[in-house]
Amino acid sequence: MCRTVPLLWRWRCAADCSSSVARVDTTLAREAATETERLVAWLRLPAIGLLILARELPHPNPEKNGFYVALALFSVWSIGALVWVTLRPASGRFALSATALDVTFFTALAVLSGGAFSNARDAYFLVPVAVAFRFRPAVTAIAAAATVVAYVIQAVVHPASRAADADRLIATFAGYLIWVGAACVALSALLARRTEAAAQLADARSRLLADALSAEQRERKSLAEGLHDHAVQNLLSALHELEEATEEQAHPALGRAEHALVETVQQLRDAIFELHPYVLDEAGLDAAVRSVATRAAERAGVELRLDVEPGAAGRNDQLLFSAVRELLTNVVRHARAKMVSVTLRPVGDDVLLVVEDDGSGLDPKRLGERLADGHIGLASQRVRIESAGGRMSVVSRPGLGTRAEVRLPRV
Structure with a gap:
């Protein structure tokens, strides 16, 4: 020091x-x-x-x-x-x-x-x-x-x-x-x-x-690899056997079981992506944000407006991706929105992330109640962002939607 x-x-x-x-x-x-x-x-x-x-x-x-x-x-x-x-x-x-x-x-x-x-x-x-x-x-x-x-x-x-x-x-x-x-x-x-x-x-x-983030990412990656290499492969094998059985003797129950297995495999793949987005490692922050935003919009059935500028990647990519994932999860679960916009762009030596929706919004008085009920996602994100030298602000009013801004050092 x-x-x-x-x-x-x-x-x-x-x-x-x-x-x-x-x-x-x-x-x-x-x-x-x-x-x-x-x-x-x-x-x-x-x-x-x-x-x-x-x-x-x-x-x-x-x-x-x-x-x-x-x-x-x-x-x-x-x-x-x-x-x-x-x-x-x-x-x-x-x-x-x-x-x-x-x-x-x-x-x-x-x-x-x-x-x-x-x-x-x-x-x-x-x-x-x-x-x-x-x-x-x-x-x-x-x-x-x-x-x-x-x-x-x-x-x-x-x-x-x-x-x-x-x-x-x-x-x-x-x-x-x-x-x-x-x-x-x-x-x-x-x-x-x-x-x-x-x-x-x-x-x-x-x-x-840094230690906490590293440990969390190792655990998430290990769990994602375990699900992909074992659970998903086992289900795919079972699905293959079921398809062969259906070809030999068609039965409505076999069709329903096959459909259930297909949905389960897709759910597990979504969970694996949420646990550890390999696209972030392979294709970078821009592609990872586009992917998670598209998935969230499809799950929520909302219009997506995406503005991801090149050059936003930097030393806090993992933290930024975690923030956009948490903010979009809140939109999917709580906002009841018709439109969500995601903006990611470099601003000088920083990177700015803005996630905005036109949903039901949130009364600030209820934030304490949600924390008391164990909803600590946004609170933990704020602590992480501020500890990394960034800022996070959330402006929300009932019936007028929510706007969240995250600013982090890029270089």
């Missing part, structure tokens, strides 16, 4: 882990990073009002007009950053640039409102706090140190530094910044350890999922 760091920087070490776990960690880390940047962006907005109030307090200030220009630019930056991270994912480069801009703006505002005596200097405390839960401890320490240096430099070069007690004020406030910065580094280290523990649990869950 690679060393894990808080939120935004976890993706840097994910490449060193196993491929499947790394991709799951990368997806989660990027989502967490975007969520964190949105939180920081919201935190900047109250600072605008506080900076205005701080400006009105008495302090030595040789600059009369520049402060509000800098504050206006900071306001534009704060609102722009909020819009940016709301509309698109955040990146590590954006977070670093945002931190540098925050330090720059706070320094400019302090210079333009009294230097060492500026009440705007309190805004510096936002920097180490915001960095602590966005970056690893080393970066947090660098950002905290840069904040202290920026404050000290602007305070020393400002004309107000020649006022009485200015040196003591600069040293005291720099000490507070160092103290808060050290606390933030400790917080960042704590978050890193907790993130690593959570990543280890996710890694263990992914390994358990």
